[in-house]
Amino acid sequence: xxPVLYLLIVMWLGIMAPAQAAGKWVAxxxxxxxxxxxxxxxxxxxxxxxxxxxxxxxxxxxAAPYNHSPEDQKIVxxxxxxxxxxxxxxNEAKYQEVVDRMRYYADLGVSFKVCGLAAEEYGYAVKDxxxxxxxxxxxxxELAHWQQQGYALIVPQVLEMKTNIEAIR
Numbered sequence: 001x002x003p004v005l006y007l008l009i010v011m012w013l014g015i016m017a018p019a020q021a022a023g024k025w026v027a028x029x030x031x032x033x034x035x036x037x038x039x040x041x042x043x044x045x046x047x048x049x050x051x052x053x054x055x056x057x058x059x060x061x062x063a064a065p066y067n068h069s070p071e072d073q074k075i076v077x078x079x080x081x082x083x084x085x086x087x088x089x090x091n092e093a094k095y096q097e098v099v100d101r102m103r104y105y106a107d108l109g110v111s112f113k114v115c116g117l118a119a120e121e122y123g124y125a126v127k128d129x130x131x132x133x134x135x136x137x138x139x140x141x142e143l144a145h146w147q148q149q150g151y152a153l154i155v156p157q158v159l160e161m162k163t164n165i166e167a168i169r
Contacts, residue, residue: 027065032072033057036151038143040081046158047083048098053156054105070108076146077105080115080139084122087114087130099130106132115139 035057039050054075061068079087086095087102106112113136114129126135136142147153 030061030066030068032068032074033061034074034151036076036078036143036146036153038139038153038155039077039079039083040139040155041083041158042081044083044085044095047086047095048101049158050083050156051098051101051105053154054110057154058105058108073109074151075105075110076151077110077112078115078136078139078142078146079112080118084114084118084124087112087133088122088124088128089130090128092130103130103132113139113142115142 037050037054039047041047041050054077057075058070058073060066061073062070085091086098092099102112111134112132113134116135116137118139119125119129119135129135143153
């Protein structure tokens with residue numbers, strides 16, 4: 001009799017026990033962005049991946065349920081690493097895809113600023129850059145300035161994937 005009673009209790013507990021809880025979607029009440037991105041990359045090709053960070057910020061804010069307009073976003077990108085070569089007019093053909101993406105974001109109101117000190121190091125003058133680029137005296141001074149204006153700082157981490165996602169799931 002005891003084994004049957006035990007089995008009934010286990011079955012009853014199984015029925016009464018809640019199913020394993022699952023994650024849930026939360027729509028955080030985001031305000032329009034007031035963000036500065038620092039691009040200081042060790043290879044120019046990584047700018048494409050860094051621009052996905054901008055997309056990941058903007059797309060949710062422009063879509064439902066937020067529906068913030070592009071004009072309400074305050075986004076500044078400060079460029080001062082090897083990626084500076086991607087915004088030089090003479091390299092446009094080589095970096096056409098990312099130039100087009102940056103121009104798209106610039107048309108949405110994103111400001112692209114290049115460090116004047118880095119530009120000088122690379123041998124570039126203001127006239128050498130795409131028309132959506134603003135050259136500023138110093139990236140570091142620019143970063144401090146925008147942070148003092150209340151802009152959040154995001155520094156994209158662009159890493160080389162060394163593991164297949166399927167292998168680690």
